[in-house]
């Protein structure tokens with residue numbers, strides 16, 4: 001039985017796994033439940049997501065990659081080990097694992113992830129940069145001479161990159177993204193409606209009645225929460241106008257990240273982007289009308305990629321299918337020996 005080739009998109013909100021020859025086989029929430037006393041990992045993924053805001057004190061819910069930084073390596077290790085085991089079952093040969101992390105993860109953290117992945121059961125590991133995988137998955141021709149802009153809006157970060165001839169020439173990351181939109185809805189409701197709502201409710205409001213600009217006709221949704229003062233349960237309507245007013249500032253910050261990249265883009269490449277437009281990936285790009293608002297603010301053509309949440313995993317799938325993409329862009333798999341040598345060199 002041949003060894004499997006697996007691509008893991010370690011996102012701040014979701015983890016997607018692509019298996020070579022099969023496609024995307026798994027999408028789970030990037031979240032874990034730990035024993036509050038011992039710190040042992042008790043459960044992972046979607047099962048835990050349902051518990052958010054309802055968990056007993058004996059359980060601690062953690063988002064190990066929440067803001068695009070790795071806050072808990074033990075949990076990441078448990079996650080990688082669990083998913084490798086789930087995909088590979090009892091196969092004797094260890095898999096080749098490709099991992100994609102948010103662009104904001106530091107070099108040191110990346111090296112730790114390499115070591116963790118080997119310890120978690122990978123035969124060899126290859127780390128790839130997220131904008132690169134996202135661009136491939138969105139169908140961009142990354143080898144083209146002209147500069148292309150890709151904007152990935154995830155849970156924890158909005159990452160903007162300009163890619164030309166297969167390399168990332170410029171990139172910027174901002175913390176205004178999906179989670180911050182949810183938080184701004186929670187803050188607005190507390191301030192303006194004296195209502196406290198949980199994370200999952202804020203997420204529902206954003207998805208059901210959230211728009212990046214005023215929407216007419218106005219939509220509404222009934223949501224449950226707590227009165228801020230009396231703490232009694234309440235059920236109120238939240239409208240698309242309120243959701244927009246809540247999110248407006250964060251949406252502005254997301255657009256500023258894109259603007260800042262243009263300030264540093266060399267003129268020839270800015271001209272290329274004028275021709276090609278901007279491609280949006282990541283779950284946050286599903287916020288309705290965000291593409292239209294970005295178009296109005298920049299004057300550029302804006303396109304949301306097909307199935308934007310899956311772009312990174314799909315891009316890794318393409319890299320696994322076509323070794324030439326990997327080699328052509330200086331990505332390579334490292335084994336335990338390579339990493340051991342690296343670690344020894346680092347210690348010297």
Ligand SMILES: Nc1ncnc2c1ncn2[C@@H]1O[C@H](COP(=O)(O)OP(=O)(O)O)[C@@H](O)[C@H]1O
Nearest residue numbers: 011012013014154155178179282283284286287
């Ligand atoms: N229909 C939608 N409208 C608005 N936001 C959405 C929608 N679907 C998903 N999102 C948001 O997308 C974000 C997750 O995107 P994803 O690309 O999976 O993130 P990451 O790569 O950081 O794990 C979350 O903040 C989620 O609320």
Ligand SMILES: [Mg+2]
Nearest residue numbers: 011154282312
């Ligand atoms: Mg992502």
